[in-house]
Amino acid sequence: MSRPCPQHQHPHRLIQQPLSDLTDKLRQGELKITAPRQAILDVLRKHSSPLTIKEIHTSLGKLDCDLATIYRNMHTLERMGLVRRYDFGDGAARFELSPEDGEGHHHHLVCTRCARIVELDDCFLNDFQDQLARRHGYTQISHRMEFFGLCPNCQAP
Amino acid sequence: MSRPCPQHQHPHRLIQQPLSDLTDKLRQGELKITAPRQAILDVLRKHSSPLTIKEIHTSLGKLDCDLATIYRNMHTLERMGLVRRYDFGDGAARFELSPEDGEGHHHHLVCTRCARIVELDDCFLNDFQDQLARRHGYTQISHRMEFFGLCPNCQAP
DNA sequence: CTTGAGAATGCAAGCGGTTTGCAATCTTCC
DNA sequence: GGAAGATTGCAAACCGCTTGCATTCTCAAG
Numbered sequence: 001m002s003r004p005c006p007q008h009q010h011p012h013r014l015i016q017q018p019l020s021d022l023t024d025k026l027r028q029g030e031l032k033i034t035a036p037r038q039a040i041l042d043v044l045r046k047h048s049s050p051l052t053i054k055e056i057h058t059s060l061g062k063l064d065c066d067l068a069t070i071y072r073n074m075h076t077l078e079r080m081g082l083v084r085r086y087d088f089g090d091g092a093a094r095f096e097l098s099p100e101d102g103e104g105h106h107h108h109l110v111c112t113r114c115a116r117i118v119e120l121d122d123c124f125l126n127d128f129q130d131q132l133a134r135r136h137g138y139t140q141i142s143h144r145m146e147f148f149g150l151c152p153n154c155q156a157p
Numbered sequence: 158m159s160r161p162c163p164q165h166q167h168p169h170r171l172i173q174q175p176l177s178d179l180t181d182k183l184r185q186g187e188l189k190i191t192a193p194r195q196a197i198l199d200v201l202r203k204h205s206s207p208l209t210i211k212e213i214h215t216s217l218g219k220l221d222c223d224l225a226t227i228y229r230n231m232h233t234l235e236r237m238g239l240v241r242r243y244d245f246g247d248g249a250a251r252f253e254l255s256p257e258d259g260e261g262h263h264h265h266l267v268c269t270r271c272a273r274i275v276e277l278d279d280c281f282l283n284d285f286q287d288q289l290a291r292r293h294g295y296t297q298i299s300h301r302m303e304f305f306g307l308c309p310n311c312q313a314p
Numbered sequence: 315c316t317t318g319a320g321a322a323t324g325c326a327a328g329c330g331g332t333t334t335g336c337a338a339t340c341t342t343c344c
Numbered sequence: 345g346g347a348a349g350a351t352t353g354c355a356a357a358c359c360g361c362t363t364g365c366a367t368t369c370t371c372a373a374g
Contacts, residue, residue, distance in 0.1 A: 032369080032371070034369075052360095065324080067360095068361085071361060087246050112297070120289075129304060132277075132304060138268070141304060147286060147298060152293075152294040188351095189342070193351085223354070225333075226352055230351090
C-alpha cells in the first residue's frame with residue numbers, strides 16, 4: 001500500500017504480471033521479492049494442475065535456479081498460504097496456486113499411467129471431518145484424499 | 158490343498174499360528190514359505206494398526222533379517238493381496254494385514270504428534286468413486302483418504 | 315544515491331526411505 | 345539326495361528432500 005511502484009529494476013527481472021496482490025502478500029509476510037520467487041509463481045500461474053518441484057524447475061527454463069531454492073520457496077509460499085501442497089503418493093510433492101479466496105481446497109482424480117489430472121469440485125468432506133473429530137476428541141483436523149485410475153486415453157493397450 | 162502339513166521344519170521356525178490359509182495363499186502364488194516371510198506375517202498379526210518397515214524390523218527381534226528382505230516381501234505380499242499398504246504422508250509406508258474376505262478397506266485418523274491411530278469403519282466412498290469414474294471415463298479406479306489431527310492425549314501443551 | 319542488516323541463493327554434503335545387482339543360501343519338487 | 349529356481353544378505357546406489365555455510369541480493373533508512 002505504501003510503495004508506489006516496484007518496477008525500477010534490472011532489465012532481466014520479470015515484470016509482465018500485475019504484481020499488486022502478490023507483492024502485497026509477500027510484503028505482509030516480510031518476504032523479499034526475488035527473481036526466483038516471482039518466476040516460480042509465474043510458472044504456477046501458467047499451469048492449472050499441481051506441479052512437482054522438478055516440473056517447476058524445468059518450467060523455469062532460462063531462470064534456472066537451484067533446486068534447494070525451489071524447495072525452500074515452496075515451504076515459504078505454502079506457509080504464507082500462496083500455494084497449496086498435494087501428495088499423490090508417488091513420492092514427489094506437488095504444488096498449485098491457492099485460489100483467490102485463500103480458503104477451500106479440492107481433490108484430484110489422477111491417471112496412474114500418464115498422470116493426467118481431473119480437478120474435482122470443492123471438498124465435500126468438511127462436515128464428516130468435523131463429526132469425526134468430535135466423536136474421537138481430535139482437534140486441528142484435516143484430511144487428504146485423492147482418486148486414481150486409468151484415464152480414457154490410457155485405457156487402450 | 159494338496160499339501161497335508163507344512164510343519165516339518167527347523168526348530169526355530171515359528172509354528173504357532175494355524176498356517177493353513179496363509180500357506181495356501183502363498184503356494185497359489187508360487188511363493189516359498191521362508192522364515193522371514195512367516196515372521197513378518199506373525200508381526201502383522203499381532204498388531205492392529207499399520208506398521209512401518211522399521212517397526213516391523215524391530216518387532217522381528219531375534220529373527221533379524223535384512224531391511225531389503227522386508228521391503229521385497231512387503232511388495233510381494235501386497236501384490237498377492239495378503240497385506241495392504243497405507244501412506245500417512247510422513248514418508249514411510251505402513252502395512253496392515255488384509256482382512257479375511259480380502260475385499261473392503263478402511264481409513265485412518267492419525268495423530269500428527271504421537272501417531273496414534275483410530276481405525277475408521279468401512280469405506281463409504283465406493284459409490285462416489287464409481288460415479289466419478291463413470292463421469293470422467295476412468296477405469297480401474299481407487300482412492301486414498303486419511304484424516305489427521307491432534308489426539309486427546311496430545312492436546313495439552 | 316549510498317549503505318548496511320538481514321533475507322535469500324547456490325553449492326555441496328547429508329539424510330531417510332527405498333531399490334537393485336550379485337553371489338550365496340534356502341525351499342521345493344523330482 | 346540333487347537340481348532349478350526363488351529368496352536372502354550385503355553393499356552400493358537412488359530419489360526426494362533438507363541443511364550448513366559463504367556469497368549475493370533486497371529494501372528501507374539515512
